[in-house]
Amino acid sequence: MADAATTPTDMRPATPGPRATAATADVALTPAERRAARAELRRNRLMAFLLVTPLLVFLTFAFIAPIATMLFRSVHSPAVAELIPATLERLSEWDGQGLPDTATRTAFASDLRTLFAERRSGRLGEEINRVLPGASSTIQGTARRLNAEDPDAVAASGAEMLSALNPAWDQPDIWRALQRAGQVYTDRFFLTALDLERTPEGAIQARTSARIYIDLYTKTLRMALTITVLTILLGYPLAFFLAQQPSGRANMLIIFVLLPFWTSLLVRTTAWIALLQTNGVVNSTLMAVGIIGEPLTLLYTEFATVLAMTHILLPFMVLPLYAVMKGIDPSYMRAAMSMGARPIRAWWSVYLPASLPGLSAGAMLVFIISVGYYITPALVGGTDGQMISNLIAFHMQQSNNWGLAAALGSLLLALILVIYFAFDRFVGASNIKLG
Amino acid sequence: MTAVGDDGFLEFDRVQKSYDQQTLVVREFNLSVTRGEFVTLLGPSGSGKSTVLMMLAGFESLTSGDIRLQGRSIARMAPYKRDIGMVFQNYALFPHMTIAENLAYPLKIRKRPTAEIRSKVQEYLDLVELGAFGNRTPAQLSGGQRQRVALARALIFAPRLVLMDEPLGALDKKLREQMQLEITRLHKQLGFTVIYVTHDQTEALTMSNRIAVFNAGVVQQCDAPDVLYETPSNGFVADFIGENNFLPGELVGLTDDVAEVRISSGDVIRTRRADADRLGMRCQVSVRPEKLFLMPSDHAFDTKFTARFTNKLYVGDFIRYFFALPDGTELVVKVLNDLAAPDYSEGQEVTLVAATKDCSAFAPHRPVPE
Structure with a gap:
């Protein structure tokens, strides 16, 4: 390491000499010199590559691979195909009619009888239930009864047995559900995530039951936008003030901005619970002063989520803004005012454009972080203040529907990319600056 | 010269400024500027000259005193109402606007008609010889071009007063000289009133009608460049403006306009009377290197002393001779490089002569801060 690091430094003083001579005398390099120059270039490139290799390896395992897995899982669903391969092979020839x-x-x-014996029919029921709600109990009930029958009898007259055990087996719906759930590569997770479904004929239509996900995406975007606007309103004047201070005092004040970063996110969110709960600080103060007679419902609302997240994300707005504003020459504003511009006009026409890179960076940071935020809404949001990530977590941890979770996650990723490109189109990504 | 008139166009009346409620950075500043005058505030950094400019522009408040422009107090007026153009050291051109937009900015704020703005912008672009640069952005211009744009922008709305805060400080020597000529040309052509701040004395001497020399918040002297150079009123000004020899001695004679000082060689030098005013006090004789002559000399002189030759430095168009007095004081004489330039051996006693009007007797002063 030390050896390699010193090499370029040692070489540098030697370089201008021969090169200057070659340029003035217009003499071509000898093959040996050319080889040496090439070798040095190669060494430098190798060195640069070695320096970033650990990060590349880390990123591959910790970032690229998980995202690729997620994207893959959102369209790949082999569970049913592994459970009932023989049935699915025959079903593939069925046209879906009758x-x-x-x-x-x-x-x-x-x-089904085999699956029950192997205690795997429950898994099948769970998978089919996602395509056809209520199918789980039909499958489980039928499987239990089939298990009581002789395997040879089932193999001989299984179709009649099914009809006898549950009239649902005489309807095409459950067979279509089996066929659809059996697809190894499927778009059904994405359709569900977009509140769409397929008609029996295979056409895509809006889901007839409740719209969940689109509403939640809209709400998530709205909350993220609210939080971004709030952090701008709070952070811009603060950053402006900080940038005007002499550097010693500004550094001291920046510590207060950074202080939240040194406290656990969980602690900060819990503090909001203590403040906002029914008998919390805010309610008891308001009641003691006599402004309200009954405690307000503050906790477990969208309001609580927005409030706590604004507080938590504020540094992400202030820091890039401050960094950019510190680089803005105070003479810009003075020049504008000396030419007759009132302070607001001078700010609007000169300072705001100059601080836009910091504003863009802060807004993008806060917006993107809050669109995917999980902990705070989970703790203070209740049912009202949940965001899309909470639902993704729900599908991963409780309903065990990884495919849908992956589809929701992929859509979130796509959404952020779309926002980024729209931003680039209208504001210009080169306008993002962190300092 | 420009049409100088309208006495008391701009007046500073006992202006004082303190930032920390304890020390004054500007003390008892009085100055009266006539219309069309080019007045420079000159001084080392931290001497208070920039503070005066900022108070004039309205970016700093006055602790006490008053500033009047055309007879009306502007001490409490908002900067955007003062109608004062300003040129900054770092140009302060708005980076997100083109050159033409930068120039149009003050006119747009004054809601001038578009056609007038367009022709005015072109007129001022031509004035600073950047006629074809209207569509460029400031980043595409060189330092000198940017400064010309900044100059045009401060002039385009015909302000009552133009302030320049070390406008040439960021330029290299050659460009600086070009810009000095440029500013002088525009000043003569347009006749605006300028308050110019700099720490560069050459700049001040070549451009100004009058120079106010600042030190430690106090104006040491305010006079025309030649007066300042020839007859400085105290040791600081003599030291700060131009090159000078300081010969320590004792004040032994004093009349209305002549002082006599005995220096360490025992010679008594007759000098112009300056701020040394008490017989027997320690004082310094200041005399410029080009006003000292070596005997034998054709120049008229009425005072002389001897010193020991130590060294000489060949500069080219002239030669610098170094001498030492018995107390170790070093002094330098500038001699034109012609046939008369003498040769001395080291340690040789040489008689130096000067005219009384070119020597001054000053009370000791603190060294000029670098």
Whole structure:
């Protein structure tokens, strides 16, 4: 390391000499010199590459691979295909009209009996239930009863048994659900995430039941936008004030801006719970002063989420703004005012354009972070203040629907990219500056 | 010269400024500027000259005193109402606007008609010889070009007063000289009133009608450049403006306009009377290197002393001779490099002569801060 680091420094003083001579005398380099120059260039490149290799390896494992996995999982769903491969092979020839043929249904009955014996029919029920709500109990009930039958009898007349056990097996819906859930590569997670569904004929339409996800995306964007605007309103004047201070005092004050970073995020969010709960500081103060008679519902609302997140994300707005504003020459404003511009006009026409890079950077940071925020809404948001990431977490941890979670996550990623490109189109990404 | 008139166009009346409520950075500043005058505030950094300019522009408040422009007090007036153009050291051109937009800015604020703005902008671009540069951005111009734009922008709205805060400080020597000529040309052509701040005395001497020399918040002298150079009123001014020899001695004679000082060689030098005013006090004789002559000399002189030759430095168009007095004081004489330039051996006693009017007797002063 030390050896390699000194090499370029040692070489540098030697370089201008020969080069200057070559230029003045217009003499070409000898092959040996050219080789040496090439070798040095190669060494420098290798050195640069080695320096970033650890990061590249880390990024591959910790960033690129997980995102690729997520994108893949949102369209890849092999679970059902592994559970009932024989049935699915026969179902693939079915056109979706009427009922599948007897042999197919019999094959499924056999598959189902085997699955129950292996205690895996519950898994199948769970998967099919996502496509056809209520299918789980049908499958579980049927599987339990089939298990009581002789395997040979099931293999011989499984189709009749199914019809006898539950009339649902005489409807095409559950067979279509099996067929759809059996697709290894599927768009159904994305359709669900966009509140869409397929008609029995296969056309895409808006889901007839409640719209959940689009509403939640809209709400998430609205909350992120509110938080961004609030951090601008609070952070811009603060950064402006800080940038006017002599550097000693400014550094001291910046510590107060940074202070939240030194406190655990959890502690800060919990502090908001203490403040906002029914018998919390805010309510008891307001009641003691006599402004309100009954405690307000502050905690577990969208208001609480926005408030706490504004507080937590404020440094992300202040720091880039401060860094950019510190570089703005105070003489710009003075020049504008000396030419007759009132302070507001001078600020609008001169200072704001100059501080725009910091404002863009801060706004993008706060917006993108808050669109994907999880902990704070989970703790203080209740049902009202949940954001899209909380639902993604729900699908990963509780409903165990990784495919849908991945689809929701992919959409979130796509959304952020779209916002970024729109920003680049209208404001210019080169206008983002962190200092 | 420009049409100088309208006495008391701009007046500073006992202006004082303190930032920390304890020390004054500007003390008892009085100055009266006539219309069309070019007045320079000259002094080392931290001497209070920039503070005076900022108070005039309205970016700093006055602790006490008053500033009047055309007879009306502007001490409490907002900067944007003062109608004072300003040129900054770092140009302060708005980077997100083109050169033409920068020039149009003060006119737009004054809501002038678009056609008038366009023709005015072109007129002033031509004036600073940047006629074809209107569509460039400040980043695409060189330092000198930017400063010309800044100059045009401060002049385009015909302000009552133009302030320049070390406008040439960021330029290299050659450009600085060009810009000095440029500013002088525009000043003569347009006849605006200028308050100019600099720490560069050459700049001040070549451009100004009058120079106010600042030190430690106090104006030491305010006079025309030649008066300042020839007859400084105290040791600081003599030291700060131009090159000078300081010969320590004792005040032994004093009449209405002549002082006599005995220096360490025992010679008594007859000098112009300046701020040394008490017989027997320690004082300094100041005499410029080009006003000292070596015997034998064709120049008229009425005072002389001897010193020991130590060294000589060949500069080219002239030669610098170094001498020492018995107390170790070093002094330098500038001699034109012609046939008369003498040769001395080291340690040789040489008689130096000067005219009384070119020598001054000053009370000791603190050294000029670098």
